[in-house]
Amino acid sequence: MISYSKTYDVIVVGAGHAGCEASLASARMGLKTLLLTMNLDSVGQMSCNPSIGGLGKGQVVREIDALGGEMAKNTDKTGLQFRILNSSKGPAVQSPRAQCDKKLYQFTIKHVIEQEKNLDLRQGEVSGLLIEQTLDGSRKKISGILTKSGIEFYASAVILTTGTFLRGLLHYGMHHQPGGRAGEGRAEFLTDSLKELGFEVGRMKTGTPMRLNAKTIDFSKCAIQPGDNPPLPFSHFTEKIRQEQLPCYLTYSNELTHQIIRENLDRSPLYTGKIKSIGPRYCPSIEDKVVKFPHHKRHQIFLEPEGYHTEEIYVNGLSTSLPEDVQWQIVRTVPGLESAEMMRAGYAVEYDFCPPTQLFPTLETKNVESLYFAGQICGTTGYEEAAGQGLMAGINAALKIKKEETFVLRRDEAYIGVMIDDLVTKGVDEPYRLFTSRAEYRLLLRSDNSDLRLMDFGYKFGLISQELYERFSEYRKRIVRKSEGINSFNDEAALKTGFQPDLRSRESETQHSKEIFPWSDEKVELQAGIQKKYAGYLNRQNQMIAKFAKMERKQIPSNFDFDSVPGLLLESRQKFKKVLPRTIGQASRIPGVTPADIGILLVYLERFSRQFSHTNSL
Numbered sequence: 001m002i003s004y005s006k007t008y009d010v011i012v013v014g015a016g017h018a019g020c021e022a023s024l025a026s027a028r029m030g031l032k033t034l035l036l037t038m039n040l041d042s043v044g045q046m047s048c049n050p051s052i053g054g055l056g057k058g059q060v061v062r063e064i065d066a067l068g069g070e071m072a073k074n075t076d077k078t079g080l081q082f083r084i085l086n087s088s089k090g091p092a093v094q095s096p097r098a099q100c101d102k103k104l105y106q107f108t109i110k111h112v113i114e115q116e117k118n119l120d121l122r123q124g125e126v127s128g129l130l131i132e133q134t135l136d137g138s139r140k141k142i143s144g145i146l147t148k149s150g151i152e153f154y155a156s157a158v159i160l161t162t163g164t165f166l167r168g169l170l171h172y173g174m175h176h177q178p179g180g181r182a183g184e185g186r187a188e189f190l191t192d193s194l195k196e197l198g199f200e201v202g203r204m205k206t207g208t209p210m211r212l213n214a215k216t217i218d219f220s221k222c223a224i225q226p227g228d229n230p231p232l233p234f235s236h237f238t239e240k241i242r243q244e245q246l247p248c249y250l251t252y253s254n255e256l257t258h259q260i261i262r263e264n265l266d267r268s269p270l271y272t273g274k275i276k277s278i279g280p281r282y283c284p285s286i287e288d289k290v291v292k293f294p295h296h297k298r299h300q301i302f303l304e305p306e307g308y309h310t311e312e313i314y315v316n317g318l319s320t321s322l323p324e325d326v327q328w329q330i331v332r333t334v335p336g337l338e339s340a341e342m343m344r345a346g347y348a349v350e351y352d353f354c355p356p357t358q359l360f361p362t363l364e365t366k367n368v369e370s371l372y373f374a375g376q377i378c379g380t381t382g383y384e385e386a387a388g389q390g391l392m393a394g395i396n397a398a399l400k401i402k403k404e405e406t407f408v409l410r411r412d413e414a415y416i417g418v419m420i421d422d423l424v425t426k427g428v429d430e431p432y433r434l435f436t437s438r439a440e441y442r443l444l445l446r447s448d449n450s451d452l453r454l455m456d457f458g459y460k461f462g463l464i465s466q467e468l469y470e471r472f473s474e475y476r477k478r479i480v481r482k483s484e485g486i487n488s489f490n491d492e493a494a495l496k497t498g499f500q501p502d503l504r505s506r507e508s509e510t511q512h513s514k515e516i517f518p519w520s521d522e523k524v525e526l527q528a529g530i531q532k533k534y535a536g537y538l539n540r541q542n543q544m545i546a547k548f549a550k551m552e553r554k555q556i557p558s559n560f561d562f563d564s565v566p567g568l569l570l571e572s573r574q575k576f577k578k579v580l581p582r583t584i585g586q587a588s589r590i591p592g593v594t595p596a597d598i599g600i601l602l603v604y605l606e607r608f609s610r611q612f613s614h615t616n617s618l
Contacts, residue, residue, distance in 0.1 A: 018161035018375030018390030025394030027119035044109035050102035056434035057384035058095035066454035068463020072234035082231035101307035157397040166352035173323025203277035207348035221336035222249035321348035356423035381431035475519035482528040552585035
């Protein structure tokens with residue numbers, strides 16, 4: 001083995017959306033960072049749909065931006081169609097979405113990484129983790145990584161963002177082959193290293209549809225789907241989208257499409273047992289749609305361009321792992337696609353993941369100190385979910401090295417907080433994706449107020465510049481002045497601005513009817529107007545948050561012995577020991593834990609606290 005001459009603070013393994021955000025965060029916080037990927041030509045690649053945002057997901061991208069991440073800015077530079085979803089409804093459920101030029105997105109984010117000081121980008125495959133013992137000998141600690149070529153890289157923290165590459169297996173009908181995605185290999189050895197360290201490992205599945213040649217599609221038979229005019233940027237820091245915007249198109253499957261699928265289920269790896277792992281329920285293959293929803297006579301199919309300089313069309317709604325010849329038959333039954341030619345076939349991919357209940361809320365693993373997981377290794381699906389986790393892992397790894405307080409967002413502060421709490425507390429039994437319905441405080445967690453909720457954190461960690469923060473602070477003061485006399489609004493409250501719309505109302509405040517520049521007078525008017533209209537809802541929601549705040553503040557010591565608590569149900573005791581909840585609030589959200597068990601736990605926590613105080617006073 002050869003030790004690399006340079007020692008790093010943080011090593012990030014994998015350069016997908018989680019890895020990009022994790023490495024940029026730690027580097028921008030002043031730490032020497034290495035981003036290691038199996039293929040330098042695939043940094044930030046959009047392996048499936050070349051889109052960013054959507055319901056729940058768009059809010060996360062805006063939160064990433066407010067915290068100082070890169071995804072929103074990169075989307076604004078490379079987006080070819082921008083839309084606000086649910087624009088006819090209240091602002092709490094409005095979500096931004098953008099279709100991107102997938103290659104431009106990929107190369108733009110790679111260039112950002114290459115230009116970042118404190119950040120080295122290298123190609124290589126990790127074959128193992130380097131481990132040492134903590135000073136007190138009570139726990140394993142990460143010390144670096146070993147590459148397939150025999151090079152040892154040392155660091156104080158390691159973040160694994162391995163995507164679908166851990167022992168990835170691609171399925172094309174009854175044929176399968178190793179690979180993390182089409183045209184690329186898989187990570188062969190890292191899973192064994194994780195198992196040796198005591199990590200539980202499972203399998204999950206995802207998939208992607210075929211790509212068609214636009215020159216062979218009759219778009220006149222499809223419904224045009226234009227973007228918003230003018231397009232609203234994702235980032236708080238983007239003044240205007242200047243590049244040309246392209247349309248998407250809508251068509252539908254039909255009974256003939258479904259008949260061909262049913263006749264070929266004996267050639268489907270999903271329905272013949274070749275694929276044994278669980279796929280995303282909320283993004284099913286066309287086979288699943290036809291089998292599970294037989295009463296539906298048709299399903300939507302969106303035809304989405306993959307870039308400005310390619311004829312490839314992403315066929316959103318026809319994700320499949322059926323054989324290529326069957327895919328060709330299916331496509332030719334769809335209006336507008338009767339003569340369409342496939343440029344790439346759809347496929348499914350199975351991969352290893354580690355159930356996220358093995359993580360603390362900081363995304364640090366419980367088994368190994370200073371080892372963090374983010375993205376699909378945690379059982380999630382989606383670029384946005386991965387990026388949010390990557391950003392939080394990068395921030396927390398940096399904070400730990402700096403010996404500063406960890407950063408955990410609460411469920412009432414951000415969708416990112418909802419997602420991570422769901423993962424580490426409840427675990428997953430299918431690939432996890434975000435929706436607005438997962439957030440009990442979604443009336444507060446809107447895309448339009450993410451800067452007011454989170455930008456103070458981004459500035460505190462050094463991820464937002466002084467100049468931009470001063471502009472934002474002035475914008476917030478203008479909202480305060482505009483809102484004087486409404487709901488006792490003041491500058492402190494502005495940090496957690498939350499305006500609660502009535503979701504039943506069809507009347508909407510929307511930002512896409514005219515150009516509204518970041519932190520402009522129009523934006524101030526918009527925010528003040530929302531606050532005025534929904535002041536009553538704001539009071540009600542804040543009362544709910546205050547009611548549960550005591551449980552969220554009640555800490556459970558890291559050395560608390562759950563076996564010492566008599567009267568707990570065996571199931572609850574086992575789950576407490578597995579999840580290791582940090583607060584009573586988190587403990588109460590563990591599936592299967594009863595209110596009676598929480599009451600017992602509170603009593604013994606109080607006893608534990610008194611004993612601890614007495615011992616320290618002696």
